[in-house]
Amino acid sequence: MTVSSPVRFPDASSRSTMTRRAWWLVGFNILLPGSAQLLAGDRRLGRFGVVATFILWALAILSLVLFFAWRPAVYAVVTNVIGLTAIQVALVFYIVLWIVLTVDTLRLARLVRVGPTARWLVAALAVAVLIGVGGTANYGVVVTGATRDAIATIFASGQAAEAVDGRYNVLLLGGDAGPDRLGLRPDSISVVSVEASTGKATMVGIPRNLERTPFSEGSPLYGPFPDGYDCGDECLISYLYTYGEEHPDLYPDAEAEGSNPGIEAMRDAVEGTLGITLQYYVLIDMQGFSDLIDALGGIEITVAEELPIGINGGPVVGTIEAGTQTMDGTTALWYARTRYNMTDYERMVRQRDVQVAVIAQFEPANVLTKFQAVAEAGAQVVRSDVPQAALGYFVDLASKTKDLPIATVELIPANGVVVERPDFDRIHQMVDTALAPTPESE
Structure with missing residues (x-):
């Protein structure tokens, strides 16, 4: 100038x-x-x-x-x-x-x-x-x-785990720590297994009343229960969370590794039940889960038939109409948990519907516009030992998962599983078949 x-x-x-x-x-x-x-x-x-x-x-x-x-x-x-x-x-x-x-x-x-x-x-x-x-x-x-x-x-600190047999298997626990219960008891137990090469996901649902859970010889629970979980009475798999919490000496390093003895007991139980290795867990507070759904703007679910809201022995407090509808957090939680004149197995299927619907709502544009509320709700209701170092990889893998259908396997009587006396060899075979490598991964 x-x-x-x-x-x-x-x-x-x-x-x-x-x-x-x-x-x-x-x-x-x-x-x-x-x-x-x-x-x-x-x-x-x-x-x-x-x-x-x-x-x-x-x-x-x-x-x-x-x-x-x-x-x-x-x-x-x-x-x-x-x-x-x-x-x-x-x-x-x-x-x-x-x-x-x-x-x-x-x-x-x-x-x-x-x-x-x-x-x-x-x-x-x-x-x-x-x-x-x-x-x-x-x-x-x-x-x-x-x-x-x-x-x-x-999320936890630490190093990322390697894929096992080409898959990442995550234990998903829906915690139910209501005022009428002693401590937390998993109300929903499932495994999300994701193929590392393609992102294809399979969800395996485990009944909370499954009995005689086996443990591998390397599990701390193998010592007290070498022939499977036998407490002398009704020994449901969901009770093992409480058992682990009552015996923290079995898992002395759990807290330091971002977990707790109850979660580790459930991890060992589910590994023995399915015959697979679980690298990570995610624990979700089911009551707070409704806040996460509200933060996402609701979820869309197709209801097969009109669903009464209530608990067996109590009054009907409402209904969920049949058809495709957008549910807020409260309605979605009732949809997942109501058991009025219904079996736990029917409820398991509905819980999986909710889980899949929540995954579908995690669209980038949807999350971005509501991000602060989603992040705050997630921090309140979710706990996991997935390490921060692995998040980038899993976010990339999840982007592939969203573009593919999610397969489901329910270990329920309708599929030949007798929860009182399960045939674990048959269950292992069912899981192996469901998790067989896809042609794209070979």
Whole structure:
């Protein structure tokens, strides 16, 4: 710029010149933050703003390229506490820089010398863009912070486990710690098995009243129950959670590894029942589960026939109509738990319906618009030993799972399973068949 430059050294007595200059400065600030300062203000501040802007553009382009070319790398960053903290700090930095550059641009524009009508239009444009960009970035800060806090609360530290027989098997427990029960008792027991190469998922449902659970010789429960879980009376698999909690010496390292003795007892029981290895667990508080469903905006389920709401021996407190409908958290919880004149096995199927429907609701756009509520609800109702280091990989795997149908296997009498005296060899065969490698994985 020369001394005669009308941008740096304008004729302040000419309103038309000052008006055009103000529009140019505000436009440059919007298109390339820092350029207004290079043209008419503090060049050092301008160079800093322009360089910072180019770095932001480069990072955005790099992220976009990686998202399409190497998506797991992006997921690894956005599911890592350190990575999320860095993103949050960067966003705060750019918000502050944007405010400083915009306010300084308005100072340089010398609005008092601008035409009366244009004066307010120039200011309104600068402020509107400032609010739009700053507000978007601020939402990013909130989302990033909520994600980081949820990850730190829900997931464990440590190293990721390897796939076993090409699969990741996750124990999913629906905890029911109501006021009428002593401690927590798993109300829903299932396993989500995901094929590592394709993302194809299979859910195996286990009745909570399954008896005579076997244990492998390496299990701490094999010592007290070498011939399977036999407590002398009604020995249901769900009771083993309480047994584990009452005998913490069996699993002395559980808490340090992000679990507890009750969960580890259930893990051993389910491994013995299905004949597979479980790398991880997820424990969900069923009562709080309704908050998560509400945060997602409800779930869509097709109800086969009108369903009375209530408990056997008690009054009917409502009904769930037949047909496809969107359920809020309370209705979905009743759908999953009601047992009025019904068997536990019918309820198991409905619980699986709810689980699949929740998975379907985790669409990126849906979660993003409601992210803070989803993250807060998830942190309150979910506990897991899935390590933070593995989250990026599992998010990528889950994106494949969502595009495929989820198969289900229910270990119920209708499928030939006698819960009082199960044929575990037959159960193992059923599970092996259901989890056989798909042609795509070979």
